Amino acid sequence: MKFSSALLTLALAASVATAHAADPVIVKLWPKGAEEPAGFKAEPEKSEKKADGIERTSNVSDPTITVFRPEKPNGTAVLVCPGGGYSILASEHEGTMVCDWFLKKGVTPILLKYRVPRRDPQDPSKYPLQDAQRAMGIIRHRAAEWGINPERIGILGFSAGGHLTVMTTLHPNERTYTQDPALDKEDVTPNFSIPVYPAYLVTKEDTFKLLPEITVTKKSPPMCLVHAHDDKGTTSASASALLYLEYKKLDLPAELHIYTKGGHGFGMKVKNEPVDQWLERVGEWMTSMGWMGEKETAKK
Secondary structure (H helix, E strand, O other), X not given: XXXXXXXXXXXXXXXXXXXXXXXXXXXXXXXXXXXXXXXXXXXXXXXXXXXXXXXXXXXXXXXXXXXEEEOOOOOOEEEEEOOOOOOEEOOHHHHHHHHHHHHHOOOEEEEEEOOEOOOOOOOOOHHHHHHHHHHHHHHHHOOOOOOOOOOOEEEEEEOHHHHHHHHHHHOOOOOOOOOOOOOOOOOOOOOEEEEEOOOOOOOXXXXXXXXXXXXXXXXXXXXXXXXXXXXXXXXXXXXXXHHHHHHHHOOOOEEEEEEOOOOOOOOOOOOOOHHHHHHHHHHHHHHHOOOOOOOOOOOO
């Protein structure tokens, strides 16, 4: 089934409609249109669910954020980045279903619909990273309006979206686009980061060495990593373990959960395994860090 861009976003929003106090707010990241590489031809955006039951959003050229408003916001927000190999977006089990969980906890979930498919085969995250950086800027600009403390904005992503989460965390202010002061902020570093089975941090040939761009500094924000031991190749759990060790070397706040079983792409699927509880563990980590209780929300 094909949807227009606007209808698709509303369809995704419907699955979490019962838990919010107001209608979702949909914001275009690039009001004048996103800058695209020369020769790129946009195809009509569409959404479909195949035999495996996974909702797929493809051909995104007008990226947006959808802000879901909890009845009693606790001041924390999480930018949710679905996975899909930078080719499509797994917009339900790695998107709206995650937003629904946060919504019920009083956290303001913000679903990122970033550009796919890949524009640059050599650097597939280049344009999605622009979208994530712009999204963080808009969220900080409008934090008071949405009941968000600008010092409590995190990011969570799966697979390719996990890679995007890591890149946004470690390279938040390295821009490859012309900034707009009305939409961008000088510093868009997330306050915390939750990569879930992040992809492309290692090569298929050497899964025990992080790629050079995966560089942690003393300014890197707290991180909680989730993975399954039986994930392999460029999505190997070793990547999360190695990234955790980089945090450990610098004595930065970090937590690591590696489940024996789960494979890749489990998201919010029910596997009847301990991995089903991964989001509860994330919630416990957020609670321990002070992001799940009510605090002042309207700082500027």
